[in-house]
Amino acid sequence: MKEAFLKLPQRVYLGENLLDKLGEFLQTRKNTNVLLFTxxxxxxxxxxxxxxxxxxAHGIAYQxxxxxxxxxxxxxxxxxxxxxxxxxxxxxxAIGGGSVMDAAKLISLLLHTDLSVKDxxxxxxxxxxHCATVFIPTxxxxxxxxxxxxxVSIPEKQVKFGIVADAMLPDLVLLDGNNVKNLPKSxxxxxxxxxxxxxxxxxTAKNATVMSDGVALLGAKLIFKNIxxxxxxxKDIQAREALQLGAFYGGVAITASGTNIVHALSYPLGGxxxxxxxxxxxxxxxxxxxxxxxxxxDRLAALCTNIWPEEGSKSTSAKADxxxxxxAEIVAKTEIPTDLKKFGVQxxxxxxxxxxxxxxxxxLSHNLKKLTxxxxxxxxxxxx
Ligand SMILES: NC(=O)c1ccc[n+]([C@@H]2O[C@H](COP(=O)([O-])OP(=O)(O)OC[C@H]3O[C@@H](n4cnc5c(N)ncnc54)[C@H](O)[C@@H]3O)[C@@H](O)[C@H]2O)c1
Ligand SMILES: [Zn+2]
Numbered sequence: 001m002k003e004a005f006l007k008l009p010q011r012v013y014l015g016e017n018l019l020d021k022l023g024e025f026l027q028t029r030k031n032t033n034v035l036l037f038t039x040x041x042x043x044x045x046x047x048x049x050x051x052x053x054x055x056x057a058h059g060i061a062y063q064x065x066x067x068x069x070x071x072x073x074x075x076x077x078x079x080x081x082x083x084x085x086x087x088x089x090x091x092x093x094a095i096g097g098g099s100v101m102d103a104a105k106l107i108s109l110l111l112h113t114d115l116s117v118k119d120x121x122x123x124x125x126x127x128x129x130h131c132a133t134v135f136i137p138t139x140x141x142x143x144x145x146x147x148x149x150x151x152v153s154i155p156e157k158q159v160k161f162g163i164v165a166d167a168m169l170p171d172l173v174l175l176d177g178n179n180v181k182n183l184p185k186s187x188x189x190x191x192x193x194x195x196x197x198x199x200x201x202x203x204t205a206k207n208a209t210v211m212s213d214g215v216a217l218l219g220a221k222l223i224f225k226n227i228x229x230x231x232x233x234x235k236d237i238q239a240r241e242a243l244q245l246g247a248f249y250g251g252v253a254i255t256a257s258g259t260n261i262v263h264a265l266s267y268p269l270g271g272x273x274x275x276x277x278x279x280x281x282x283x284x285x286x287x288x289x290x291x292x293x294x295x296x297x298d299r300l301a302a303l304c305t306n307i308w309p310e311e312g313s314k315s316t317s318a319k320a321d322x323x324x325x326x327x328a329e330i331v332a333k334t335e336i337p338t339d340l341k342k343f344g345v346q347x348x349x350x351x352x353x354x355x356x357x358x359x360x361x362x363x364l365s366h367n368l369k370k371l372t373x374x375x376x377x378x379x380x381x382x383x384x
Contacts, residue, residue, distance in 0.1 A: 004209040007166060007255035008134075012173040014245065022134060025172045026060055026091065029132060034062035034236050035089035037104045039070070042096050047138055047179055063087045070099045071160070071270060071277060073138040074117035074152040077103050081117075083109045091132040095179070097191065098142030101135050102150040104166040107235070116179060117152060120163050121194055127165035134172040138179040139191035140230075140243035142277070143198055143251020145173045151277070158285050159271035159356050162263075162363075175248055177241040185210045189231050189334035190219045190278030192243045196330070197262045197281045198250030200289070200323075203303060204256040204296040205366045212256035219249030221307045224326060231334045260367035261288040264377060266365075268356035273343045282336040287382040293320055295369035300324070351379050 013021045026032045034055060036047050043066055055062045067083050084107060106117055113131040120127055135145035140365035144150075148169060149162045180188070191376070199220035202212050223246040230239035265288060266280040293300070300320035304311055311322055331338065345353075352359060354376050358364070364371060 002210070004211045005256055006215065006252055007169055009146060009169050009173045010253065012172045012175065012248070014175045016177050018174040018176045019050065021173070021174060022093065022245075023054065025134065029091055031090055032060055032089075033089045034060060034246065035084055035087055035092045036062045036064040036134070037068070037092050037094040037100060037107070038064070038066045038096050039068050040066055041099050042066070042100070042138060045182060049096060049278040051093065051273055053138075056134075062093075063089065068100055068103045071102055071274070072099055072152060073155050073229075074121060075155070077106050077113065077117050079151060081107050085111065089131065093134045093195070095136040095138060097139035098144040098151070099185075101137065101142070101144040102152070102219040103132060105144075105150040106134070106163070109165070109167060117163075120165070121152070121154070121161055124163050125163045127163070129167040129260065134174070135170045136174045136176065136179065137247070139247075140180050140188055140240060140248035141191045142194055143249075143254065145170060145175075146248050146251030147254045149224075149254065149331045153271050156272065157356075158268070158352075159359065160267040160277075164362075173248070175244055177237060177244065178344060180240045180244050181237055183240070185231055185234060188231045188240065188243070189227070189335055190226045190276055190282060192223055192230070192247065192278075193282040193285065193330065193334070193336065195243065195247035195250040196220065196227065196279035196327070197285055198259055199223060199246065200303070200327070201259040202253035202257040203249070204292065204299040204368060205260055205334040206368045207366055208299075212253045212259055213372045215249045215274070216253035216257070217303065217306055218254065218374055220303060222246030222249070224307055224330075227330055228333050243334055258363065258366040260363050261292055261369075261371065264360035264363035264367070265353075265357045265376065267360055268329075268353045269343075269345070271356070272349070272352065273345055277344050279336055281332075282331045283338045283340065283383050284379065285331065286378045288326055288361075289324045289327060289369070292367065292369050292381055293324070296320075338383070345384065347384060350377060350380055
Protein backbone atom coordinates (compact mmCIF):
# COMPACT_ATOMS: atom_id res chain seq x y z
CA MET A 1 0.00 0.00 0.00
CA LYS A 2 1.14 3.51 -0.75
CA GLU A 3 -0.16 6.59 1.00
CA ALA A 4 -0.67 9.78 -0.98
CA PHE A 5 -2.00 12.91 0.60
CA LEU A 6 -1.41 16.62 0.78
CA LYS A 7 -2.90 19.18 3.12
CA LEU A 8 -3.94 22.45 1.57
CA PRO A 9 -5.17 25.90 2.56
CA GLN A 10 -8.88 26.42 1.88
CA ARG A 11 -8.36 28.93 -0.96
CA VAL A 12 -5.29 30.31 -2.72
CA TYR A 13 -5.17 33.19 -5.20
CA LEU A 14 -2.13 34.17 -7.28
CA GLY A 15 -1.50 37.33 -9.23
CA GLU A 16 -1.52 41.02 -8.46
CA ASN A 17 -3.97 43.31 -6.70
CA LEU A 18 -5.76 40.53 -4.89
CA LEU A 19 -7.32 42.54 -2.09
CA ASP A 20 -10.84 42.12 -3.48
CA LYS A 21 -10.40 38.41 -2.75
CA LEU A 22 -9.70 39.34 0.86
CA GLY A 23 -12.80 41.56 0.81
CA GLU A 24 -14.95 38.71 -0.53
CA PHE A 25 -13.65 36.39 2.17
CA LEU A 26 -14.23 38.87 4.98
CA GLN A 27 -17.79 39.46 3.79
CA THR A 28 -18.55 35.79 4.41
CA ARG A 29 -17.64 36.22 8.11
CA LYS A 30 -20.09 37.67 10.62
CA ASN A 31 -19.03 40.74 12.65
CA THR A 32 -15.60 40.76 11.07
CA ASN A 33 -12.96 42.26 13.28
CA VAL A 34 -9.45 41.88 11.92
CA LEU A 35 -6.13 41.57 13.69
CA LEU A 36 -3.75 42.90 11.05
CA PHE A 37 -0.55 41.13 12.01
CA THR A 38 2.79 42.20 10.55
CA UNK A 39 6.28 43.41 11.50
CA UNK A 40 8.27 46.63 11.42
CA UNK A 41 10.13 45.72 8.21
CA UNK A 42 6.85 45.33 6.33
CA UNK A 43 5.53 48.64 7.64
CA UNK A 44 8.73 50.36 6.49
CA UNK A 45 8.53 48.67 3.09
CA UNK A 46 5.07 50.21 2.66
CA UNK A 47 3.35 46.87 2.10
CA UNK A 48 0.82 47.20 4.90
CA UNK A 49 -0.61 50.56 3.86
CA UNK A 50 -2.62 49.21 0.89
CA UNK A 51 -4.23 46.69 3.23
CA UNK A 52 -5.11 49.37 5.76
CA UNK A 53 -6.50 51.55 2.98
CA UNK A 54 -8.61 48.68 1.73
CA UNK A 55 -10.01 47.80 5.17
CA UNK A 56 -10.79 51.44 5.88
CA ALA A 57 -12.43 52.00 2.49
CA HIS A 58 -14.66 48.98 3.08
CA GLY A 59 -15.53 49.86 6.67
CA ILE A 60 -13.92 46.72 8.09
CA ALA A 61 -12.83 47.06 11.73
CA TYR A 62 -9.18 46.20 12.38
CA GLN A 63 -6.34 46.64 14.80
CA UNK A 64 -2.72 46.44 13.79
CA UNK A 65 0.05 44.63 15.64
CA UNK A 66 3.63 44.88 14.35
CA UNK A 67 5.99 44.17 17.24
CA UNK A 68 6.92 40.60 16.30
CA UNK A 69 10.68 40.16 15.80
CA UNK A 70 12.27 38.01 13.08
CA UNK A 71 12.59 34.34 14.12
CA UNK A 72 10.69 34.79 17.40
CA UNK A 73 11.07 32.78 20.59
CA UNK A 74 8.08 31.04 22.13
CA UNK A 75 8.09 33.54 25.01
CA UNK A 76 7.89 36.46 22.58
CA UNK A 77 4.85 34.90 20.93
CA UNK A 78 3.22 34.31 24.33
CA UNK A 79 3.83 37.94 25.32
CA UNK A 80 2.39 39.23 22.05
CA UNK A 81 -0.60 36.95 22.41
CA UNK A 82 -1.34 38.46 25.83
CA UNK A 83 -1.27 41.89 24.24
CA UNK A 84 -3.44 41.15 21.21
CA UNK A 85 -5.95 38.96 23.07
CA UNK A 86 -7.34 42.20 24.47
CA UNK A 87 -8.45 43.12 20.96
CA UNK A 88 -11.79 41.63 20.06
CA UNK A 89 -10.76 40.04 16.77
CA UNK A 90 -12.13 36.98 14.97
CA UNK A 91 -9.89 36.98 11.89
CA UNK A 92 -6.11 37.31 11.59
CA UNK A 93 -4.73 38.78 8.39
CA ALA A 94 -0.98 38.15 8.54
CA ILE A 95 1.24 39.92 6.03
CA GLY A 96 4.97 39.14 6.20
CA GLY A 97 7.55 36.40 6.06
CA GLY A 98 7.70 33.14 7.96
CA SER A 99 8.24 34.88 11.30
CA VAL A 100 4.98 36.83 11.02
CA MET A 101 2.93 33.91 9.65
CA ASP A 102 4.24 31.42 12.22
CA ALA A 103 3.44 33.74 15.12
CA ALA A 104 -0.01 34.39 13.63
CA LYS A 105 -0.64 30.64 13.41
CA LEU A 106 0.20 30.20 17.07
CA ILE A 107 -1.99 33.13 18.11
CA SER A 108 -4.93 31.56 16.23
CA LEU A 109 -4.41 28.43 18.35
CA LEU A 110 -4.01 30.21 21.69
CA LEU A 111 -7.05 32.46 21.29
CA HIS A 112 -9.91 31.64 23.72
CA THR A 113 -7.82 29.00 25.54
CA ASP A 114 -5.62 28.84 28.62
CA LEU A 115 -2.78 27.40 26.58
CA SER A 116 0.70 28.84 26.16
CA VAL A 117 3.08 28.17 23.26
CA LYS A 118 5.08 25.92 25.63
CA ASP A 119 1.96 23.77 26.08
CA UNK A 120 1.78 23.35 22.29
CA UNK A 121 5.49 22.52 22.13
CA UNK A 122 4.89 19.81 24.72
CA UNK A 123 1.65 18.54 23.20
CA UNK A 124 0.74 19.79 19.70
CA UNK A 125 -2.39 17.60 19.68
CA UNK A 126 -3.96 20.29 21.88
CA UNK A 127 -3.91 22.66 18.89
CA UNK A 128 -7.27 23.81 17.60
CA UNK A 129 -7.93 26.90 15.55
CA HIS A 130 -10.08 29.58 17.16
CA CYS A 131 -10.28 32.23 14.47
CA ALA A 132 -10.01 32.52 10.69
CA THR A 133 -6.55 33.12 9.21
CA VAL A 134 -5.47 34.83 6.01
CA PHE A 135 -1.79 34.68 5.04
CA ILE A 136 -0.09 37.06 2.64
CA PRO A 137 3.57 36.02 2.26
CA THR A 138 6.16 38.68 1.43
CA UNK A 139 9.37 36.65 1.25
CA UNK A 140 10.00 34.02 -1.37
CA UNK A 141 9.97 32.21 1.03
CA UNK A 142 9.33 29.80 3.81
CA UNK A 143 6.09 28.46 2.36
CA UNK A 144 4.66 28.89 5.86
CA UNK A 145 1.43 30.04 4.19
CA UNK A 146 0.94 26.41 3.13
CA UNK A 147 2.49 24.40 5.96
CA UNK A 148 1.15 22.93 9.17
CA UNK A 149 4.26 24.06 11.07
CA UNK A 150 5.18 27.02 13.22
CA UNK A 151 8.81 27.46 14.18
CA VAL A 152 9.89 29.16 17.40
CA SER A 153 13.21 29.40 19.14
CA ILE A 154 13.65 27.95 22.62
CA PRO A 155 16.27 30.28 24.14
CA GLU A 156 17.03 28.13 27.19
CA LYS A 157 17.97 25.24 24.88
CA GLN A 158 19.52 27.51 22.24
CA VAL A 159 17.61 25.75 19.52
CA LYS A 160 14.63 26.19 17.20
CA PHE A 161 11.63 23.91 17.29
CA GLY A 162 8.78 23.13 14.91
CA ILE A 163 5.27 22.74 16.27
CA VAL A 164 3.15 20.73 13.85
CA ALA A 165 -0.65 20.71 13.73
CA ASP A 166 -3.18 20.55 10.90
CA ALA A 167 -5.10 23.38 12.59
CA MET A 168 -2.46 25.80 11.29
CA LEU A 169 -3.68 25.65 7.70
CA PRO A 170 -5.08 29.03 6.68
CA ASP A 171 -8.50 29.83 5.26
CA LEU A 172 -7.12 32.07 2.55
CA VAL A 173 -3.71 32.68 0.96
CA LEU A 174 -2.92 35.61 -1.33
CA LEU A 175 0.28 35.15 -3.35
CA ASP A 176 0.53 38.70 -4.61
CA GLY A 177 3.52 39.44 -6.84
CA ASN A 178 3.53 43.05 -5.65
CA ASN A 179 4.74 41.88 -2.26
CA VAL A 180 8.02 40.47 -3.56
CA LYS A 181 8.76 43.18 -6.16
CA ASN A 182 10.97 45.17 -3.80
CA LEU A 183 12.07 42.40 -1.47
CA PRO A 184 15.74 43.16 -0.70
CA LYS A 185 18.11 40.92 -2.67
CA SER A 186 19.73 39.28 0.33
CA UNK A 187 16.38 38.27 1.88
CA UNK A 188 15.13 37.15 -1.52
CA UNK A 189 18.14 34.86 -1.91
CA UNK A 190 18.19 33.34 1.56
CA UNK A 191 14.44 32.80 1.72
CA UNK A 192 14.41 31.24 -1.76
CA UNK A 193 17.23 28.87 -0.77
CA UNK A 194 15.15 27.90 2.26
CA UNK A 195 12.31 27.15 -0.16
CA UNK A 196 14.63 25.17 -2.43
CA UNK A 197 15.79 23.11 0.53
CA UNK A 198 12.13 22.38 1.36
CA UNK A 199 11.57 21.10 -2.18
CA UNK A 200 14.77 19.05 -2.40
CA UNK A 201 14.49 17.64 1.13
CA UNK A 202 10.84 16.69 0.53
CA UNK A 203 11.64 15.09 -2.84
CA THR A 204 14.37 13.00 -1.22
CA ALA A 205 12.51 12.29 2.05
CA LYS A 206 11.68 8.90 3.53
CA ASN A 207 7.99 9.89 3.70
CA ALA A 208 7.81 11.30 0.15
CA THR A 209 4.55 10.37 -1.59
CA VAL A 210 3.54 10.58 -5.24
CA MET A 211 1.71 13.80 -4.39
CA SER A 212 4.50 15.43 -2.40
CA ASP A 213 6.89 14.43 -5.21
CA GLY A 214 4.70 16.27 -7.73
CA VAL A 215 4.61 19.55 -5.87
CA ALA A 216 8.22 19.33 -4.65
CA LEU A 217 9.35 18.87 -8.24
CA LEU A 218 7.26 21.81 -9.47
CA GLY A 219 8.74 24.00 -6.74
CA ALA A 220 12.32 22.80 -7.24
CA LYS A 221 12.12 23.49 -10.98
CA LEU A 222 10.76 27.01 -10.49
CA ILE A 223 13.43 27.87 -7.94
CA PHE A 224 16.42 26.20 -9.64
CA LYS A 225 15.56 27.96 -12.91
CA ASN A 226 14.84 31.41 -11.48
CA ILE A 227 16.83 32.09 -8.34
CA UNK A 228 20.04 33.36 -9.92
CA UNK A 229 18.10 35.41 -12.50
CA UNK A 230 15.97 36.98 -9.78
CA UNK A 231 19.04 37.75 -7.67
CA UNK A 232 21.08 39.25 -10.50
CA UNK A 233 18.32 41.25 -12.15
CA UNK A 234 16.17 42.93 -9.52
CA LYS A 235 13.78 44.10 -12.26
CA ASP A 236 12.95 40.53 -13.30
CA ILE A 237 9.53 40.38 -11.67
CA GLN A 238 8.58 37.13 -13.39
CA ALA A 239 11.57 35.41 -11.81
CA ARG A 240 10.56 36.76 -8.39
CA GLU A 241 6.99 35.55 -8.85
CA ALA A 242 8.33 32.14 -9.86
CA LEU A 243 10.22 31.97 -6.57
CA GLN A 244 7.12 33.00 -4.65
CA LEU A 245 5.13 30.17 -6.26
CA GLY A 246 8.00 27.70 -5.85
CA ALA A 247 8.10 28.55 -2.15
CA PHE A 248 4.36 27.88 -1.88
CA TYR A 249 4.81 24.45 -3.52
CA GLY A 250 7.65 23.70 -1.11
CA GLY A 251 5.32 24.44 1.78
CA VAL A 252 2.64 22.14 0.36
CA ALA A 253 5.21 19.35 -0.05
CA ILE A 254 6.22 19.72 3.61
CA THR A 255 2.67 18.86 4.71
CA ALA A 256 3.18 15.34 3.39
CA SER A 257 6.84 14.44 3.55
CA GLY A 258 8.48 16.91 5.92
CA THR A 259 11.97 18.34 5.80
CA ASN A 260 14.93 16.45 7.18
CA ILE A 261 18.73 16.67 7.15
CA VAL A 262 19.31 20.34 6.28
CA HIS A 263 16.66 21.61 8.68
CA ALA A 264 17.72 19.31 11.53
CA LEU A 265 21.28 20.61 11.35
CA SER A 266 20.24 24.19 10.72
CA TYR A 267 18.08 24.68 13.84
CA PRO A 268 21.04 24.71 16.28
CA LEU A 269 22.73 27.36 14.11
CA GLY A 270 19.59 29.49 14.29
CA GLY A 271 18.90 28.78 17.95
CA UNK A 272 22.35 29.53 19.37
CA UNK A 273 24.03 31.77 16.83
CA UNK A 274 20.92 33.53 15.48
CA UNK A 275 21.89 32.82 11.89
CA UNK A 276 18.82 33.58 9.72
CA UNK A 277 17.03 30.37 8.80
CA UNK A 278 17.61 30.57 5.05
CA UNK A 279 21.28 31.49 5.52
CA UNK A 280 21.84 28.55 7.89
CA UNK A 281 20.24 26.21 5.34
CA UNK A 282 22.37 27.65 2.53
CA UNK A 283 25.54 27.03 4.55
CA UNK A 284 24.68 23.37 5.15
CA UNK A 285 22.81 22.43 1.95
CA UNK A 286 25.66 21.08 -0.22
CA UNK A 287 27.44 19.20 2.57
CA UNK A 288 24.16 17.60 3.67
CA UNK A 289 23.35 16.44 0.15
CA UNK A 290 26.84 14.98 -0.24
CA UNK A 291 26.45 13.00 2.98
CA UNK A 292 22.97 11.83 1.99
CA UNK A 293 24.01 10.97 -1.57
CA UNK A 294 24.45 7.20 -1.08
CA UNK A 295 20.81 6.97 0.06
CA UNK A 296 19.22 9.54 -2.27
CA UNK A 297 21.30 9.30 -5.44
CA ASP A 298 18.38 8.02 -7.54
CA ARG A 299 16.08 10.76 -6.19
CA LEU A 300 18.60 13.51 -7.00
CA ALA A 301 19.09 11.95 -10.42
CA ALA A 302 15.31 12.02 -11.00
CA LEU A 303 15.31 15.72 -10.11
CA CYS A 304 18.10 16.26 -12.63
CA THR A 305 16.30 14.35 -15.41
CA ASN A 306 13.07 16.30 -14.82
CA ILE A 307 14.62 19.74 -14.52
CA TRP A 308 17.56 19.44 -16.90
CA PRO A 309 16.51 16.78 -19.49
CA GLU A 310 19.54 17.79 -21.57
CA GLU A 311 21.71 16.06 -18.93
CA GLY A 312 19.81 12.80 -19.52
CA SER A 313 22.77 10.80 -20.86
CA LYS A 314 24.75 11.16 -17.60
CA SER A 315 25.00 8.26 -15.12
CA THR A 316 22.79 8.28 -12.01
CA SER A 317 25.73 9.30 -9.86
CA ALA A 318 26.77 12.08 -12.23
CA LYS A 319 23.21 13.41 -12.34
CA ALA A 320 23.10 13.53 -8.53
CA ASP A 321 26.44 15.36 -8.54
CA UNK A 322 25.05 17.80 -11.11
CA UNK A 323 22.19 18.76 -8.78
CA UNK A 324 24.56 19.15 -5.83
CA UNK A 325 26.86 21.33 -7.96
CA UNK A 326 23.85 23.51 -8.93
CA UNK A 327 23.04 23.99 -5.25
CA ALA A 328 26.62 25.08 -4.57
CA GLU A 329 26.56 27.41 -7.59
CA ILE A 330 23.35 29.05 -6.36
CA VAL A 331 24.74 29.64 -2.88
CA ALA A 332 27.91 31.16 -4.39
CA LYS A 333 26.16 33.35 -6.98
CA THR A 334 23.63 34.70 -4.49
CA GLU A 335 26.53 35.81 -2.28
CA ILE A 336 25.09 34.30 0.89
CA PRO A 337 27.59 34.67 3.75
CA THR A 338 28.77 31.15 4.47
CA ASP A 339 31.71 31.64 6.84
CA LEU A 340 30.48 30.18 10.13
CA LYS A 341 33.39 31.80 12.00
CA LYS A 342 31.98 35.23 11.09
CA PHE A 343 28.79 34.19 12.89
CA GLY A 344 30.83 33.34 16.00
CA VAL A 345 30.78 29.56 15.55
CA GLN A 346 33.98 27.90 16.87
CA UNK A 347 35.27 24.34 16.59
CA UNK A 348 34.59 24.06 20.34
CA UNK A 349 30.87 24.39 19.54
CA UNK A 350 30.91 21.14 17.61
CA UNK A 351 29.61 18.94 20.46
CA UNK A 352 26.77 21.37 21.14
CA UNK A 353 25.83 21.44 17.45
CA UNK A 354 25.87 17.67 17.05
CA UNK A 355 23.97 16.97 20.31
CA UNK A 356 21.41 19.58 19.42
CA UNK A 357 20.93 18.29 15.85
CA UNK A 358 20.48 14.76 17.18
CA UNK A 359 17.64 16.11 19.33
CA UNK A 360 15.72 17.00 16.14
CA UNK A 361 14.32 13.48 16.12
CA UNK A 362 11.17 14.30 14.12
CA UNK A 363 13.20 15.78 11.25
CA LEU A 364 15.91 13.12 11.30
CA SER A 365 13.25 10.41 11.17
CA HIS A 366 12.27 11.77 7.72
CA ASN A 367 15.81 11.38 6.39
CA LEU A 368 16.34 8.40 4.08
CA LYS A 369 19.85 7.91 5.39
CA LYS A 370 20.15 7.13 9.09
CA LEU A 371 22.81 9.58 10.21
CA THR A 372 25.49 8.68 12.74
CA UNK A 373 26.92 11.12 15.23
CA UNK A 374 30.20 11.19 13.35
CA UNK A 375 28.49 11.90 9.99
CA UNK A 376 26.68 14.87 11.52
CA UNK A 377 29.96 16.11 13.01
CA UNK A 378 31.64 15.74 9.60
CA UNK A 379 28.98 17.93 7.97
CA UNK A 380 29.48 20.73 10.50
CA UNK A 381 33.27 20.41 10.18
CA UNK A 382 32.99 20.63 6.39
CA UNK A 383 31.34 24.05 6.62
CA UNK A 384 33.55 25.50 9.38
N1 LIG B 1 6.26 27.49 9.20
C1 LIG B 1 7.06 26.96 8.31
O1 LIG B 1 6.69 26.00 7.65
C2 LIG B 1 8.41 27.53 8.12
C3 LIG B 1 9.23 27.04 7.10
C4 LIG B 1 10.50 27.58 6.97
C5 LIG B 1 10.93 28.58 7.82
N2 LIG B 1 10.11 29.03 8.81
C6 LIG B 1 10.53 30.07 9.76
O2 LIG B 1 10.27 31.33 9.17
C7 LIG B 1 11.20 32.30 9.72
C8 LIG B 1 11.93 33.02 8.61
O3 LIG B 1 11.01 33.63 7.76
P1 LIG B 1 11.47 34.45 6.46
O4 LIG B 1 12.68 33.83 5.89
O5 LIG B 1 10.28 34.55 5.60
O6 LIG B 1 11.91 35.84 7.03
P2 LIG B 1 11.30 36.75 8.20
O7 LIG B 1 9.83 36.63 8.28
O8 LIG B 1 12.07 36.46 9.45
O9 LIG B 1 11.66 38.21 7.66
C9 LIG B 1 13.01 38.62 7.58
C10 LIG B 1 13.07 40.13 7.42
O10 LIG B 1 12.60 40.47 6.13
C11 LIG B 1 11.69 41.56 6.20
N3 LIG B 1 10.80 41.45 5.04
C12 LIG B 1 9.95 40.46 4.75
N4 LIG B 1 9.35 40.67 3.57
C13 LIG B 1 9.82 41.85 3.10
C14 LIG B 1 9.57 42.62 1.92
N5 LIG B 1 8.75 42.19 0.94
N6 LIG B 1 10.22 43.80 1.78
C15 LIG B 1 11.09 44.22 2.73
N7 LIG B 1 11.37 43.53 3.86
C16 LIG B 1 10.75 42.35 4.04
C17 LIG B 1 11.01 41.38 7.54
O11 LIG B 1 10.48 42.61 7.99
C18 LIG B 1 12.17 40.87 8.40
O12 LIG B 1 12.89 41.96 8.93
C19 LIG B 1 12.15 31.50 10.59
O13 LIG B 1 11.75 31.56 11.95
C20 LIG B 1 12.00 30.08 10.07
O14 LIG B 1 12.36 29.10 11.02
C21 LIG B 1 8.86 28.53 8.95
ZN1 LIG C 1 12.90 26.08 6.14
